[in-house]
Amino acid sequence: MVSVVFSAAVGGIEAQIINVETDVSDGLPVFNMVGYLSSEVKEAKDRVRTSIRNSGISLKPKHITVNLSPADIKKTGTGFDLPVAVALLAAYEIIPYDILKDTVVVGELSLEGNVRRICGVLPIVIAARDNGFKRCIVPKENALEGAVVEGIDVVGISSVTELIEVLSGDSPLPIIEHKEVVLDGERNYDLDLCEVAGQLIARRAVEIAVGGMHNLILSGPPGAGKTMLAKRIPTVMPFLSFDESMELSRIYSIAGLLDSNRYVLTKRPFFSPHHTATVPSVIGGGIHAAPGAVSLAHNGVLFLDELPEFSREVIDSLRQPLEDRKVNVSRLNATYTYPSGFMLVASMNPCPCGFYPDRTKCTCSPVSIARYRRRISRPILDRIDLFVNVEKTDFRDIVGGTRGEDSRSVRNRIEKVRKIQLERYEGTQVRFNSQLSGGLVEKYCSLSEPCKKLMEKAYDSLELSARGYHRILKVARTIADMDGTDHIREEHLTEAIGYRGFV
Ligand SMILES: [Zn+2]
Incomplete structure (x- = not known):
């Protein structure tokens, strides 16, 4: 039969x-x-x-x-x-x-x-x-x-x-019995941005980064709280929608990471691979062509702690998923595609000892600092929009017990900024300011005469590359959106230039 x-x-x-x-x-x-x-x-x-x-x-x-x-x-x-x-x-x-x-x-x-x-x-x-x-x-x-x-x-x-x-x-x-997916948002997170004392500049940079989905590098001495800050980034992102939850849960299901305690993902992931991670574990692959870290961080944050410690191959392999927001994983004669729409957040010491530019503590030679920074390849640096120096928290901030603004307040503002972008880019492939490229940058980040002059000066004095120039405009676009204005003004550009970092 x-x-x-x-x-x-x-x-x-x-x-x-x-x-x-x-x-x-x-x-x-x-x-x-x-x-x-x-x-x-x-x-x-x-x-x-x-x-x-x-x-x-x-x-x-x-x-x-x-x-x-x-x-x-x-x-x-x-x-x-x-x-x-x-x-x-x-x-x-x-x-x-x-x-x-x-x-x-x-x-x-x-x-x-x-x-x-x-x-x-x-x-x-x-x-x-x-x-x-x-x-x-x-x-x-x-x-x-x-x-x-x-x-x-x-x-x-x-x-x-x-x-x-x-x-x-x-x-x-x-x-x-059918399980209703309950996206209860607030209660999902056991961390909150209010636990980060002080750090006003870094907190502001995080808000801009999440607002426009810009990739971010946190640079600072050991113990400055880079990781603490990074871990709280998902808590200020807009809550996961049902569709996003299903898409993410599928990836975790395929990776075999769901169980009876977590049978569906209801919060944005924060995925932090170790710096010894291999290319297949980050990009995806192996015997079962399993999704890698870039897909497990989809709709959330991929955090690379101590970026220069990662192998050159791993860092370079991030280019394609960062560019396409999806990744192709080949195995034998089949190719699988997984989503990889993550926000890249990386931390690094500014120099091998970690204390540059504080010359009273930093003992590194300019050559060793340059060599250390060269470990992060140009193509990846080109995809980072914001560099921010995280200073060690002021003693008064810790002792004074002043808590920072909580995640909910920051998230409320970010949701507004995201909405502005969704409306502006309706009908296009673009969802966030960070995704603008080429002609679209010119179109949506148009500058007034005084702003043009400012950028011309910056271009020459800071020796910007074309990419670097565009990065500043995109970040300024997000800052202007946070300000609720259509026009990028000089102060928006000046702030964006401040996040340009060491490249
Ligand atoms: Zn040093």
């Missing part, structure tokens, strides 16, 4: 429905699996056979052929174990076939017959729903991830035995 069971394969952040066709006939007892399979999928037949046997079911040796189609999609991962087992049980007429017609099945099997968690349940359940299926059978451990999707039943299964019972109708389908 031939049976068809539906499953799904994940590619990028989308999933596609896969047909698992099984033919069982008399003849030489063999078990063939075909259909452009990776080695893990080919190994499914051993896990499936053993786990069915260890669930107390003996299948008569027959000629078994399993075909996974469409043939042009490479099937990877271990999620096809369960659908193959179901297809086999249906073909042997151990379970009824009818219910399977509108069901998608995914899950890995252990040799004892338990169903194990897999990666990518969320995109799979979404794909199943979008393709008109009524239910999705998934590993119980992953079920909550899928239960956030409306309009489809998610069934959590923990063993082959349980599966046979429910599919035979001996016990009711264990449908997981």
Whole structure:
């Protein structure tokens, strides 16, 4: 008998429905699996056979052929174990076939017959729903991830035995109750910007950076509170929307980072890879073409603490995701695309000892300072809009106990600035001032005569590059938006020039 069971394969952040066709006939007892399979999928037949046997079911040796189609999609991962087992049980007429017609099945099997968690349940359940299926059978451990999707039943299964019972109708389908995604914003964060005492200049720079989604470098001596400040940046970003939450949760689902405590992401990520991180861990890749740090920071902050300590390759590899807001990850003969719309925040010491320009403490030679800074490549520096010096907090600020403005107040202002940009760039690809390029900079950052003169002077005296010149205009655009004015004025430019940093 031939049976068809539906499953799904994940590619990028989308999933596609896969047909698992099984033919069982008399003849030489063999078990063939075909259909452009990776080695893990080919190994499914051993896990499936053993786990069915260890669930107390003996299948008569027959000629078994399993075909996974469409043939042009490479099937990877271990999620096809369960659908193959179901297809086999249906073909042997151990379970009824009818219910399977509108069901998608995914899950890995252990040799004892338990169903194990897999990666990518969320995109799979979404794909199943979008393709008109009524239910999705998934590993119980992953079920909550899928239960956030409306309009489809998610069934959590923990063993082959349980599966046979429910599919035979001996016990009711264990449908997981639909989980409403609650984006409750404020209570999500256990940090707040008010905990940063003093630091008025750095706080202002953070507000500008988030306002226009400008990338930011915090430079300052050790202990100045660069990391403390950076960690609070997501708390001033506008709250995650439902669509953003789903997009981010898909990425975390594919990366296998969701569990019963965190089955959906409701706050903006702050992702901070260690400086020993490799290119695949930052960009994405590895055996399973998993999303990297740039995608795990999507819709949030990618923080590189001590930027010059990162390898040159890692820093250079950030160029493409920064430019395109998405990243292509290749593996064997497949390429996956993951979103990477993050805000880059990096911290660094201004010199090897950390105390430059305080010459009473800094003992570094100009040559060693120059060498240290050269470790950050030009192409990345070209993509950083704001450089800010974070001074060590004034003793009076700490002792005086004056708390800074809280995240909510700052976020309220940022939301207004974001709205101005969304309206201005409506109908274009641009969402933030930082995304302006070439002719668009000229168009949206037009300057009055006095402003032009000011910039001309700055261009010559500061030896600006064309890119550097544009960066100043974009930051000034954001500062003018914070001021609620259409026209960039001299004071906006002067402030923006102040964040130009050492390049
Ligand atoms: Zn130094």
